[in-house]
Amino acid sequence: MPIRQIKLDQGKGELPKVVESDNVSIKPRKKIDNKGNKTFHQAGTTYSDKLLDERARMLLSKEGAIKWIDKGLFAVQSQSGVGRYRVEWNGNKWICNCPYYTKNNKDCKHVLAVQYYLLGYVTIKGKELEEKKVTYSRDWSAYNYAQMEEHDLFGHILNELISTIEESEQHMGRPRLKLRDLIFCCIDKIYNKTSCRGAKHLFHEALRKQYISHAPHCNALSKTLLKPEITPILHDLIHLSSLPFVGIEDGNFAIDSTGFCCSSFGAYCEHAHGTKRMHNWVKVHVCIGVRSKIITDVIITDEYKADSPQFKKLLLNTSKFFTIKEVSADPAYSSRKNHEIVDKLGGIAYIPFKKNATGKACGSALWNKAFHYFQLHREDFDRHYHKRSNVEATFHSVKSKLLENLKSKNRVAQENEMLCKIIAYNITVLIRSMVQMGITPDFFTNVGVRNVISTKTN
Ligand SMILES: [Zn+2]
Numbered sequence: 001m002p003i004r005q006i007k008l009d010q011g012k013g014e015l016p017k018v019v020e021s022d023n024v025s026i027k028p029r030k031k032i033d034n035k036g037n038k039t040f041h042q043a044g045t046t047y048s049d050k051l052l053d054e055r056a057r058m059l060l061s062k063e064g065a066i067k068w069i070d071k072g073l074f075a076v077q078s079q080s081g082v083g084r085y086r087v088e089w090n091g092n093k094w095i096c097n098c099p100y101y102t103k104n105n106k107d108c109k110h111v112l113a114v115q116y117y118l119l120g121y122v123t124i125k126g127k128e129l130e131e132k133k134v135t136y137s138r139d140w141s142a143y144n145y146a147q148m149e150e151h152d153l154f155g156h157i158l159n160e161l162i163s164t165i166e167e168s169e170q171h172m173g174r175p176r177l178k179l180r181d182l183i184f185c186c187i188d189k190i191y192n193k194t195s196c197r198g199a200k201h202l203f204h205e206a207l208r209k210q211y212i213s214h215a216p217h218c219n220a221l222s223k224t225l226l227k228p229e230i231t232p233i234l235h236d237l238i239h240l241s242s243l244p245f246v247g248i249e250d251g252n253f254a255i256d257s258t259g260f261c262c263s264s265f266g267a268y269c270e271h272a273h274g275t276k277r278m279h280n281w282v283k284v285h286v287c288i289g290v291r292s293k294i295i296t297d298v299i300i301t302d303e304y305k306a307d308s309p310q311f312k313k314l315l316l317n318t319s320k321f322f323t324i325k326e327v328s329a330d331p332a333y334s335s336r337k338n339h340e341i342v343d344k345l346g347g348i349a350y351i352p353f354k355k356n357a358t359g360k361a362c363g364s365a366l367w368n369k370a371f372h373y374f375q376l377h378r379e380d381f382d383r384h385y386h387k388r389s390n391v392e393a394t395f396h397s398v399k400s401k402l403l404e405n406l407k408s409k410n411r412v413a414q415e416n417e418m419l420c421k422i423i424a425y426n427i428t429v430l431i432r433s434m435v436q437m438g439i440t441p442d443f444f445t446n447v448g449v450r451n452v453i454s455t456k457t458n
Pocket of ligand 1: 085096097098099100101108109110111
């Protein structure tokens with residue numbers, strides 16, 4: 001069966017669907033090898049076609065050479081085995097960022113390999129090949145590597161990230177501890193889930209690896225977290241840590257909020273003292289990239305602050321670096337203003353309407369349009385809205401990895417501690433992506449952002 005007969009059929013914004021012209025059976029992916037599997041044999045018309053096909057099949061036979069990153073996105077190992085190319089479905093055809101594709105603008109071995117790979121995922125139903133429900137089997141070797149090396153890589157990446165902070169010069173007085181060192185230690189301590197006092201060995205290790213120039217005393221860390229001046233710096237670091245994903249995120253973002261518990265009164269206090277003392281909470285509003293689950297922006301408020309007004313700021317900050325195509329959020333964010341802001345940024349909002357909502361425009365024709373789309377095309381709507389579940393997964397990941405309570409008592413320190421937590425989380429996402437997608441973060445190339453980041457403290 002000539003492979004060229006198979007064309008990848010595509011509806012708007014849909015996953016690539018493989019359509020077959022004849023009713024032929026295709027063997028499952030596992031059976032593919034380069035020992036001349038007849039099903040995948042390609043009688044190429046020219047020599048170069050044949051060569052490409054052969055190379056694609058060679059790639060396919062290598063274990064882990066093709067990685068399914070997301071719907072319509074693959075990372076394919078280069079033939080030399082060094083680095084990966086990005087093969088992406090652009091809604092129309094597969095594109096690759098390898099030199100061959102860029103030069104000739106025609107299917108390269110990486111694209112072919114992905115097409116073969118996909119065929120392994122499809123089953124036959126009459127004349128149409130249907131996409132099988134994909135269970136994402138974890139790439140265990142990459143996962144194990146990421147987990148085992150995470151600790152070492154964490155220090156390394158954090159060091160790179162922190163080195164973008166410009167230290168203000170000191171001309172007089174006793175030499176101060178470097179702000180970089182202090183912030184490094186705060187984040188390192190939070191990542192390792194220890195108290196200030198218990199983190200001494202971490203700082204000595206950081207000193208040995210020359211990530212910091214001086215190991216600070218535990219009191220210095222508590223004092224650092226109390227400084228309101230470091231809050232904007234931490235926000236900048238969050239933005240910076242999300243930037244390696246600008247090329248990877250495809251415009252889908254999700255917004256939500258969750259609570260982090262500050263001090264644990266509660267059951268014991270009630271039992272011991274007979275008084276009911278409530279926990280206090282901080283509310284964390286985030287915007288995440290759906291594909292990588294990287295946090296692109298965060299706002300921290302008191303527990304009673306409403307969700308909806310934060311939407312605009314989160315999205316505007318994200319849009320400074322990312323292109324916005326779709327934004328999903330729960331009904332708490334349903335408002336005319338929020339629909340308008342997404343539209344203004346060139347995207348579509350997928351926010352369910354509240355039960356009592358009406359389609360009355362009240363000055364917003366967009367609201368009326370969205371309301372009718374929601375009512376009439378519910379299935380379609382839900383498919384887009386489903387992407388919101390990624391933000392829940394992100395919260396779960398932050399809480400299980402880095403604990404769901406905050407140790408600080410002071411409100412400013414709580415906010416700074418929370419921001420450090422988010423930075424630590426973003427770095428772990430970066431590590432996972434480095435291993436799985438082969439991306440290399442280079443914070444220094446983002447010069448524009450780097451200039452923004454300068455210490456305002458003295
Ligand atoms: Zn290619």
